[in-house]
Amino acid sequence: MRATVKDVARLAGVSPGTVSNTLSGARNVDAETRRRVEAAVAQLGYVPNLAARRFRTGVSNTIAVMTSMSPAVSAGSSRLGFLMEVAASAAVSALEHNATLVLVPPVADPAAALRNVAMDGAILIEPSEDDPFLELLLRRGVPVVIIGDPPRDGLAWIDMHYRATANMLVGHLLEQGARCVPLMIGASARRSYAEAEAAYRGLLQAEGLEAHVIRIPEALGEDAAHQAMLGLLKDLPALDGVFVPVDAFATGVMRALRDAGRAVPDDVKVATRYDGLRAREERPAITASNLHLDRIAALAVDRLVQLVAGTAAPLRIDGPLPTLVPRGSTLSSTLRS
C-alpha cells in the first residue's frame, strides 16, 4: 500500500494540511515542522498523487521551454545550442520554484508538439512576428514570457538588448579596419533581425559606408549561407568583413571563405552573435558575444512564476548586457598573443 498524506501527518505529528503546505513549498511553515514532515516523507517513501492534485487544483507545476527557430539553425547535428543552454539553466531555476521543466523540441508541427504538453506557463525563445507557438499558447490562455523583443504589445519579455549587441559587434568589425561589411540575416520576420539591421545601417551610414543586407531562409541553414557568401565574394570584390548574427550561417560563411581562398581575418573579418559551439569550434574561432543566457533563463523563469501567480510586474524585464568575446576571426595574429 502506498503511504498517504494522512500517514505522513500522523508520523510527523502535524495536520494533513501542514503536510501539503510543506510539500508545496509554502513559506509559512517553520523550519522544525518542515524537518519533521520531510523526515516522515522519507521514512514512508511518500509520493504525492500528482495527477489527483493537478486535477483538483488545475496547476501542473510545469514550465515549458520552446523556440520556433528552424532546427536547421537552432539545433544542428550536435544539438547543443541556444535552446539547450537556456533549457539547462531554466531547469535549475524551475526546480527552485518547485516546478519542472518540459523541453519542447523544435519540430515542423508546433501544434503536435504542444498538444500533449500540460503546463502552467511557457518560455518562448526569440519568436518570429507570426510565431506559431505564440499563437497556440495565447489561444490556450497559457501565460508566456518571451526571451528577446516580443512581436506584439502586452506580452512579458526579457530584454536581451538586440540593438546594443549588434552595435557592439558591427562596431568591432569597423574598429578592426573592415570597410566593406555586408550583413547576413535570416529571411523570417524576427525582431532580432530588424534590430540588428537597424544598428548595422546606422553605424555604416555614420561612417559613410555602403550597406548590403542579405537574407537567407533559416530552413536552408548552413549550406544556403555558404552559397550566398560565394555569390557575395563575386559581387563585392572589396568585401573585407561580414556580420552574420545566426551562428549556423556563420559556419557556412567560414566554409565559403576557405573555398574561395580568402584568409580570415587578414582578408575578411567575421563576427556572429551567439557564442556557442559553432563559434568556438571554427578555425579561427569566431568573434561573438556572451549573451549571459544562464541569467536570462533565470530571469524568464522568475517572471513566469510571477505571471502564473498573478503578481504584478512591468512587462519588460531588463536582461544583462552582452559582452564582446573577441577571437581569431577578427583579431589579426599580431594582436592575439
Place this chain on the structure above:
Amino acid sequence: MRATVKDVARLAGVSPGTVSNTLSGARNVDAETRRRVEAAVAQLGYVPNLAARRFRTGVSNTIAVMTSMSPAVSAGSSRLGFLMEVAASAAVSALEHNATLVLVPPVADPAAALRNVAMDGAILIEPSEDDPFLELLLRRGVPVVIIGDPPRDGLAWIDMHYRATANMLVGHLLEQGARCVPLMIGASARRSYAEAEAAYRGLLQAEGLEAHVIRIPEALGEDAAHQAMLGLLKDLPALDGVFVPVDAFATGVMRALRDAGRAVPDDVKVATRYDGLRAREERPAITASNLHLDRIAALAVDRLVQLVAGTAAPLRIDGPLPTLVPRGSTLSSTLRS
C-alpha cells in the same frame, strides 16, 4: 467557452472515441479520418483537458531524463554537456511517441528534484552503484531505462560499450608511444569507472607496463584533478600519457600540464572519453570518442515506451560502438596535417 471533444467529433463527423484515438496517436485510425479530426481540432482551437485525462488514465505521457553525476562534472559553467546532449535528442524521440520530455537538473537533493515530477517513465544516465535517483524511481514504481551499464540486475539498459571505449582510448595512447600512463577516474562507485579500470589494467599488463589508478571525488571537479595531476608529475617523472575519462577532470589535467611546463602531446599525451565542449575547446583539443549520444537517446526512449506499454523485450539493448576522435592532445604535429 472552450471547445470539447464532443464539439470536435460533431464537426469532424466521427464519434468522440475516434477523436480520442486520433489525438492519442493510436494506429488504427485511417488517414482520411485523422485529417478530418485534425482539421476540426485546428478550426475549434481544441485543447484536450490533460489534467482530467491524466487523472482518469493514470498516464501523464511524460518521460523524465536525469543523472546523479555531480554538477561539478556533468554541467560546468556553460551547462552544455552529456546530459543536455542526451536530453535534446530524447525530446525529439519522445515527441515522435506523443510524449513530452521533462528535464530533471542535477542538484544536491534528488528527492526534492523528483517530488513534483509526474512521469510515466524515466531515463537515468550512468547511475552510480547506490544511485539516489534510481532508489527513488524504483520505490515509486516508475519504469526506468538506464543509459550505460546498470548497477543491479533486472533493469532495462542501453549498452554504451564501456570496456570497448576504454580499450580504444588506452590502446590509442599506447600506439602513440606512451609507456607511463596513469588512469584518472572519479571516486564514486560507477560501472563506467570499473570497466575503464579493467580495460586499462588489462592492456597495460599485456604490454608489461605498470598501472597507476588515481581516484578523484567528482564534486571537487576540475580543481581536484589539477592538484592530483601536479602530484602525479612529481611522483612519476617518466609519465608520458594519461587517460582521463571524465572530461571535467581532463580540463584540470591540461591546466596542470601547462603549469608544469610539460608540452602536450610531445611530453605527455592526454585522452578523455566524451567528445564534448571541454574536449573540443582545449588547446590542443583533446582526443576523445564519439559516443553517438543521439542514437543512444533514441534507443532509450524507444525502450522506455515499450516498458511503459508492457511490451516484452530483452533487458540489454545494444547501443552503437564508440568511434575514436583523434586530436592534437595525442597526435604529434608532424602527423596532424
